[in-house]
Amino acid sequence: xxxxxxxxxxxxxxxxxxxxAVHNEDIALAFDEIADLLALTGENPFRxxxxxRAAQVVRSLPQELAPRxxxxxxxxxxxxxGADLANKIRExxxxxxxxxxxxxxxxxxxxxxxxxxxxxxxxxRARALHTALNIQNLSDLRHAxxxxxxxKVAGFGAKSEARLQQALDQTxxxxxxxxRHIARQYGEAITHxxxxxxxxxxxxxxxxxxxxxxxxxxxxIVMCADRELDLSSALSRYSETSSSLVTGPxxxxxxxxxxLQVDIRLVPPESYGAxxxxxxxxxxxxxxxxxxxxxxxxxxxxxGVYRGRTRIAGDSxxxxxSAVGLPFIEAELREDRGEIAAGLAGNLPALIERSQLLGxxxxxxxxTDGTATIDAMSExxxxxxxxxxxxxxxxxxxxxxxxxxxxxxxxQIDEIDAYNASQNQLTVxxxxxxxxxxxxxxxxxxxxxxxLDLVVAAVxxxxxxxxxxxxxxxxxxxxxxYISILAHPSTRLLxxxxxxDCNWNEIFLRAAQRPCYLELNSxxxxxxxxxxxxxEAAAQGILISIASDAHGITDFANLDxxxxxxxxxxxxxxxxxxxxxxxxxxKLLRNTFL
DNA sequence: GCCGTTTTCGGCCCGACTGTTTTCAGTCG
Numbered sequence: 001x002x003x004x005x006x007x008x009x010x011x012x013x014x015x016x017x018x019x020x021a022v023h024n025e026d027i028a029l030a031f032d033e034i035a036d037l038l039a040l041t042g043e044n045p046f047r048x049x050x051x052x053r054a055a056q057v058v059r060s061l062p063q064e065l066a067p068r069x070x071x072x073x074x075x076x077x078x079x080x081x082g083a084d085l086a087n088k089i090r091e092x093x094x095x096x097x098x099x100x101x102x103x104x105x106x107x108x109x110x111x112x113x114x115x116x117x118x119x120x121x122x123x124x125r126a127r128a129l130h131t132a133l134n135i136q137n138l139s140d141l142r143h144a145x146x147x148x149x150x151x152k153v154a155g156f157g158a159k160s161e162a163r164l165q166q167a168l169d170q171t172x173x174x175x176x177x178x179x180r181h182i183a184r185q186y187g188e189a190i191t192h193x194x195x196x197x198x199x200x201x202x203x204x205x206x207x208x209x210x211x212x213x214x215x216x217x218x219x220x221i222v223m224c225a226d227r228e229l230d231l232s233s234a235l236s237r238y239s240e241t242s243s244s245l246v247t248g249p250x251x252x253x254x255x256x257x258x259x260l261q262v263d264i265r266l267v268p269p270e271s272y273g274a275x276x277x278x279x280x281x282x283x284x285x286x287x288x289x290x291x292x293x294x295x296x297x298x299x300x301x302x303x304g305v306y307r308g309r310t311r312i313a314g315d316s317x318x319x320x321x322s323a324v325g326l327p328f329i330e331a332e333l334r335e336d337r338g339e340i341a342a343g344l345a346g347n348l349p350a351l352i353e354r355s356q357l358l359g360x361x362x363x364x365x366x367x368t369d370g371t372a373t374i375d376a377m378s379e380x381x382x383x384x385x386x387x388x389x390x391x392x393x394x395x396x397x398x399x400x401x402x403x404x405x406x407x408x409x410x411x412q413i414d415e416i417d418a419y420n421a422s423q424n425q426l427t428v429x430x431x432x433x434x435x436x437x438x439x440x441x442x443x444x445x446x447x448x449x450x451x452l453d454l455v456v457a458a459v460x461x462x463x464x465x466x467x468x469x470x471x472x473x474x475x476x477x478x479x480x481x482y483i484s485i486l487a488h489p490s491t492r493l494l495x496x497x498x499x500x501d502c503n504w505n506e507i508f509l510r511a512a513q514r515p516c517y518l519e520l521n522s523x524x525x526x527x528x529x530x531x532x533x534x535x536e537a538a539a540q541g542i543l544i545s546i547a548s549d550a551h552g553i554t555d556f557a558n559l560d561x562x563x564x565x566x567x568x569x570x571x572x573x574x575x576x577x578x579x580x581x582x583x584x585x586x587k588l589l590r591n592t593f594l
Numbered sequence: 595g596c597c598g599t600t601t602t603c604g605g606c607c608c609g610a611c612t613g614t615t616t617t618c619a620g621t622c623g
Binding site for chain 2: 044045046047048049050051053054079080081082083084085119120121122123124125154155156157159160163207218220246247248249250251253263265278279281283286287288289290291293294295299300301302303
């Protein structure tokens with residue numbers, strides 16, 4: 001199958017189980033495609049939902065399924081995966097194919113799936129277009145629209161034609177998901193505008209933004225007012241509104257000029273908590289909690305929690321949780337990744353908070369590609385509430401001409417010693433960001449590295465090595481006793497570059513044994529490791545360094561992004577390296593040198 | 595297709611809005 005990143009030329013070694021590299025994402029994509037194709041054939045919607053849920057479950061797994069199955073793990077044990085889907089997963093892992101998917105692909109035109117991405121087109125209407133006009137793809141739809149055939153199909157009219165035409169004209173303009181820090185700018189601006197409206201008492205950004213997702217597809221806003229409010233006309237007056245897609249009295253959807261869609265819900269004050277809870281999601285979390293509620297005779301909607309017709313909760317989120325027997329669950333955890341069971345069992349983690357971060361172990365200066373001096377960065381760090389930072393400028397490497405060589409690094413070590421001697425407000429640790437070369441060795445010799453308080457290692461090139469080579473590269477790097485932290489481990493850039501292909505299970509295992517710590521890089525365009533990897537690494541006992549990778553004095557604010565990502569990875573303060581007081585931190589860093 | 599204090603069948607989260615119809619199916623979140 002095309003979505004399987006497998007190479008038939010990979011040699012099959014003895015005692016090496018994987019025949020084909022089938023990743024969790026490959027399984028999830030296949031299940032998603034089956035769900036779409038089943039929907040297009042008019043299948044039982046609950047059967048379709050089972051495939052979609054299975055895709056979500058597999059996608060959220062911290063470990064690759066294929067090697068676990070090879071080691072005897074039964075996928076039937078996963079929630080939402082029964083005997084049938086377990087067999088399908090085994091089939092894909094062992095053969096690289098889904099017979100079921102191959103059959104569906106033969107019976108449903110491939111291009112029909114494209115239509116599902118259009119607004120207002122779901123499986124029923126896509127089928128109607130196919131049946132009535134033999135439309136098989138977007139190109140066919142374009143032609144049918146041009147000759148006004150679409151309005152002749154039952155259920156379609158002139159407005160449908162116009163909306164579809166507009167959508168086709170805009171398909172290349174609409175952004176897909178955008179990074180959280182960019183969504184934030186638009187979200188804060190519209191929140192500010194809505195708050196300024198007469199009578200408005202509360203406005204909150206909900207949805208994936210509130211859950212702290214690294215990218216968001218649209219913005220969800222929940223608001224309430226103490227008097228009647230003409231929401232749609234207020235939104236039409238907003239300076240950034242490009243068009244209105246939905247204009248009801250309690251629900252509006254607009255498109256901003258930047259292309260971002262915003263959904264706004266207006267609810268009465270007594271329903272604010274229920275609405276905020278509902279529109280924060282995630283969908284999977286909501287469905288799970290609603291099922292939990294219905295098992296005790298309760299119904300949850302965006303207006304409250306109901307027993308029969310009696311409303312028993314809803315003014316605050318905590319009242320909703322309490323009504324169904326749950327403690328408050330932080331928004332970052334609401335992904336249906338075990339938080340509901342943990343809540344019921346009283347095992348929810350006490351998530352890391354910003355005030356608990358005492359230092360920052362990845363900071364640059366103007367000596368390499370930063371913009372400020374050691375003094376200036378230190379002052380900025382103090383203003384950010386930190387007690388220590390590590391200066392980790394780049395080591396000289398063929399790809400980075402301005403990196404520090406041994407001489408320049410020695411000079412910087414002296415500078416830092418002098419700075420620390422000159423004040424006692426904040427401690428500056430001596431570090432370096434060394435490149436991991438293609439063969440897993442470092443760009444500086446050991447006798448230089450051992451003079452430092454810590455060594456941060458990072459991959460900056462050779463992103464496309466095959467999985468085995470890339471994994472071996474990092475494993476060899478981990479053999480170097482002077483490395484303290486692996487920085488931005490996957491090297492991904494959000495929405496721009498995928499991470500390196502690597503067996504993270506092996507890396508985590510080795511890192512935990514050594515020990516070597518892993519960074520959660522807080523640059524909003526990196527957020528690397530991701531939430532699932534963070535959770536898995538921490539579960540294996542690896543301490544996580546939440547680091548700003550600051551290149552200038554304002555960049556310590558990045559820590560907030562890393563913090564939220566860490567919370568999504570269920571991190572508690574004890575699982576984070578830079579919550580440690582300096583003396584304890586020094587011991588932990590020396591451990592890596594053993 | 596999954597699942598069980600409703601356990602091998604019969605349920606499966608819930609409501610707002612739209613467009614095309616004259617009471618609602620489909621889509622969306």
